[in-house]
Amino acid sequence: MVRLEDLQLFVRTAALGSFSNAAREADLLPGQVSAAILRLERELDIRLFARSTRSLKLTAEGEQYLPYAEEVLSMIHEGRERLHGERHALQGMLRIAAPSDLGRNNLLTWLGTFRDQHPKLTLRLSLSDHVTDVFRDPVDVAIRYGSAEQASYVALALAENNRRVLVASPEYLKRRGSPASLDELVLHDCLPYVLAGRVYDRWSFPSNGVRRQVTVRGALLCDDAEIARRWAVEGRGIAYKSWLDVHDDVLSGRLHVLLPDQPGETASLNLVCPHRRQFSPAVRYLHAHLRERVLPMSAAMREYANALVE
Numbered sequence: 001m002v003r004l005e006d007l008q009l010f011v012r013t014a015a016l017g018s019f020s021n022a023a024r025e026a027d028l029l030p031g032q033v034s035a036a037i038l039r040l041e042r043e044l045d046i047r048l049f050a051r052s053t054r055s056l057k058l059t060a061e062g063e064q065y066l067p068y069a070e071e072v073l074s075m076i077h078e079g080r081e082r083l084h085g086e087r088h089a090l091q092g093m094l095r096i097a098a099p100s101d102l103g104r105n106n107l108l109t110w111l112g113t114f115r116d117q118h119p120k121l122t123l124r125l126s127l128s129d130h131v132t133d134v135f136r137d138p139v140d141v142a143i144r145y146g147s148a149e150q151a152s153y154v155a156l157a158l159a160e161n162n163r164r165v166l167v168a169s170p171e172y173l174k175r176r177g178s179p180a181s182l183d184e185l186v187l188h189d190c191l192p193y194v195l196a197g198r199v200y201d202r203w204s205f206p207s208n209g210v211r212r213q214v215t216v217r218g219a220l221l222c223d224d225a226e227i228a229r230r231w232a233v234e235g236r237g238i239a240y241k242s243w244l245d246v247h248d249d250v251l252s253g254r255l256h257v258l259l260p261d262q263p264g265e266t267a268s269l270n271l272v273c274p275h276r277r278q279f280s281p282a283v284r285y286l287h288a289h290l291r292e293r294v295l296p297m298s299a300a301m302r303e304y305a306n307a308l309v310e
Contacts, residue, residue: 047061048065095141100127143269143272145162161268167241182212191239202215
């Protein structure tokens, strides 16, 4: 009979890519993980992994079996949550990954309020502009701009109509003037961001049903999107940011939206999880809590845009 513990170690080994990583996560010895996989292979009468001295990868049979193993574990998890999770106060640890700007300026407060409502719950927040892999990284959910990259990911919408906007401070506009078109962005100091060592200085905009790219220049670069926003507020250049990141700055007058007739690229915000069955009561309550706070900000973007056009 297949052991549940062996099934769990198989799924995590497949996700983490090595016996050592899976053992470290489960607080076991690598030999114990290897023995569990061998035991499972004997029970199933198939080879799950192709092993070598330098690599470990799933066999064709292992790839075929993996989604079934994940489904079994998810069903067991969901059954346990339905029996106990809804009847008791939320508890345990919820590990959340989020982008730096949104995390510092909004999530810190929102998650603090959420924790006040559920005092037995422990929240562990990781802030980074690097895209979190919810299969391999030690997180339960990720708050992420854009759609899920893999079909196996499940994304619950937080702000599906969010877009990026061009912004600059009143001081910068007084000193350098406002661009009259996308073509004039090349004449201005812009604030592109850096990710994984690459400078993202090609800003994309929807134009007549196609995507238009504008290559901008900037002398101030950072791999933290929050810094680009701060530099923009200080009058050091034009930033191209998610509306949610600059919402408070725009409404307070610290930043102005440029070229309001030109829509920015879509930057939908989602709560991402590997599988729908992993949406525990804590995750479902968190999604509802965050969506309730994001929706008024999305509505403010439409109202602000309409006011500028009028």
